Amino acid sequence: MTKDLNETARERTPWGRIARDGLWDNNVVLAQMLALCPLLAVTGTATNGLGLGLASLVVMVASGLLVSSLRGLITPQVRIPVFVLIIATLVTLVDLAMNAWLHDLHKVLGLFIPLIVTNCAILGRAESFASRNRIAPAVFDGLMMGVGFTLVLVTLGAMRELIGSGTLFANASLLLGEAMGFLEVTLISDYRGFLLMILPPGGFLALGFLLAGQRLLKRLPNIKRRAQSASLASPG
Numbered sequence: 001m002t003k004d005l006n007e008t009a010r011e012r013t014p015w016g017r018i019a020r021d022g023l024w025d026n027n028v029v030l031a032q033m034l035a036l037c038p039l040l041a042v043t044g045t046a047t048n049g050l051g052l053g054l055a056s057l058v059v060m061v062a063s064g065l066l067v068s069s070l071r072g073l074i075t076p077q078v079r080i081p082v083f084v085l086i087i088a089t090l091v092t093l094v095d096l097a098m099n100a101w102l103h104d105l106h107k108v109l110g111l112f113i114p115l116i117v118t119n120c121a122i123l124g125r126a127e128s129f130a131s132r133n134r135i136a137p138a139v140f141d142g143l144m145m146g147v148g149f150t151l152v153l154v155t156l157g158a159m160r161e162l163i164g165s166g167t168l169f170a171n172a173s174l175l176l177g178e179a180m181g182f183l184e185v186t187l188i189s190d191y192r193g194f195l196l197m198i199l200p201p202g203g204f205l206a207l208g209f210l211l212a213g214q215r216l217l218k219r220l221p222n223i224k225r226r227a228q229s230a231s232l233a234s235p236g
Helices: 002-011 015-025 036-042 046-070 076-101 103-112 114-118 120-128 135-165 172-176 178-183 200-233
Strands: none
Touching: 015 135, 036 046, 036 103, 036 114, 036 135, 036 200, 046 076, 046 103, 046 114, 046 120, 046 135, 046 172, 076 103, 076 114, 076 120, 103 114, 103 172, 120 135, 135 200, 172 178
């Protein structure tokens, strides 16, 4: 009986809460601090971050769909190897597809596409959410987690690219196809660049500022409430 109640409660997870967790409260990078290796390695430009983010998003959504669909058939004893096999199969398909249709981007991202298999966030969501919920919430959770991860990748890449070279989405038409050429923007003409931001140390610096900004935004409501309480308590 208790198991049935827990199952029902999990399946009634509010959609808004799933979206907020994926985009902000339980964001793969900002809250869980996962996938930092590819995050710091490929975000020299916003274009690279967008490419890896979209690839990860496809894997997250598809893995949520498959794991939730098969949850009644997978026994607890073998669930982790089965989840890894599902994720590895999806990553292989994404890798082959990118090599066929986005070959230039595939060459730039290189080893980090196969390494999506080792992304703990994908396996973690398969274990903690998709395997315990129905298909629709599982797919939506994968979508929100993937979108949240992609937004951080693009934001970090944009910060580093803007400061490092004065551009945004450089070579988007070459890496993502001619249709994405409209993304290419040169914000600072004749900019000599700031090499540190494009190199790995720049990734750590940009990530630190991004995390600090998120923590500050989370604390703003409490700061405002304290200020209001203090103003109401003051005699004047």
